Amino acid sequence: MSELSIVAYLTDIEHWLTLEGCNELEGEALEQFLCSVDTRRARKSLIKLMETPDATRSVKRRLSALRSLYGYLMKIEKVEHNPFKAVQVPKDGQYLPTFVNADLLTRHIERLYKEAEEEPTSEGKRVAWQRAFVVDLLFQTGMRRAELLGLHLEDIDTTKGELKVLGKRNKERIIPLGPLICQKIDLYLGYRSPKVETEVFLLNDEGKPAKADYVYKVVKEALAPLPQYSRKSPHILRHSFATAMLNNGADLMSVKELLGHDSISSTAVYTHTTFEELRKMYNAHPRSRESSKERRTNHEDEGTGSQL
Missing domain, CATH: 1.10.443.10 (Intergrase catalytic core)
Known part of the structure; x- marks a missing residue:
């Protein structure tokens, strides 16, 4: 993975943490939050990502970053499953329906x-x-x-x-x-x-x-x-x-x-x-x-x- 891709992924992960109100967590507190995320919460994260102004362009990339994050956490045995694996990523150009929270x-x-x-x-x-x-x-x-x-x-x-x-x-x-x-x-x-x-x-x-x-x-x-x-x-x-x-x-x-x-x-x-x-x-x-x-x-x- 190129350096630019790594920077982009880190930016997307930071954006997600901000949406979840966890951008200031560090160390053990951050680890506990990451381990607490299940598929249901991952779906809620998708909803939040889709509600952002640039959702059509960014949601697929950001979900990819989160899948990669949890793939890494599984590899180092910090989590047992990837909660974002079951979350559907919209296809390129796919219409994202408008909905109310x-x-x-x-x-x-x-x-x-x-x-x-x-x-x-x-x-x-x-x-x-x-x-x-x-x-x-x-x-x-x-x-x-x-x-x-x-x-x-x-x-x-x-x-x-x-x-x-x-x-x-x-x-x-x-x-x-x-x-x-x-x-x-x-x-x-x-x-x-x-x-x-x-x-x-x-x-x-x-x-x-x-x-x-x-x-x-x-x-x-x-x-x-x-x-x-x-x-x-x-x-x-x-x-x-x-x-x-x-x-x-x-x-x-x-x-x-x-x-x-x-x-x-x-x-x-x-x-x-x-x-x-x-x-x-x-x-x-x-x-x-x-x-x-x-x-x-x-x-x-x-x-x-x-x-x-």
Whole structure:
């Protein structure tokens, strides 16, 4: 390896340590940190690297540097495995999808619900709450916009925690639902006016079947307070869902099935993943877990007293 390559690798490793808040560690403290990094943390590192301004040009090189670092640490028997070996390196020129950090998005969605409760009129509360719900549902399920618009009431079973989606090429799949989003769905359904005759699940602000431009507008306006993300389309929530799942330990093939993607390899053991295993994988999503506080205060905090 040339001297310039060594300098570049050291610079990339220092950049990574800075992102992890460990750039000032030395000696035993630095060694302990390096030994503590597992595959899950390595994936989180990838997320941080992808969020940097020059990510498209630098992420592959920096991951290569980190793989080399841990290859060396394995050679001198400081670590037993290379946590970055399982992290996929984007190909040259590969599009890196825009996504919102899961913790940031979770806090933002909770803020949207809170702001809805502060609306002065019942109609204002209903509209604002429903818009927050649309963002929440897309983030928690990873659905495409067209799939959300194609949902009918019969496709949703909150008792079982299941959502039936008709994807591209009429490919049907079942998405497991966590208890928190099931409660939100039940609230949403409870707000529907008995006068609404349509079986379409998603209605617009006027109580009519929603169209694509409604969902786009809702998401764009909801994400407007996040200026660091230039793109604010519904598909960003799908990317954010997938990123959150992988970043919290779900395996790639399970996430691809949840998203309704085709298998990336004929050797992938796609059919061996059961629905119950998918449900367990879904629990890796940060908003699929309902806190005890949310469970206790759900009916007090979320009622809007109005119907769609």
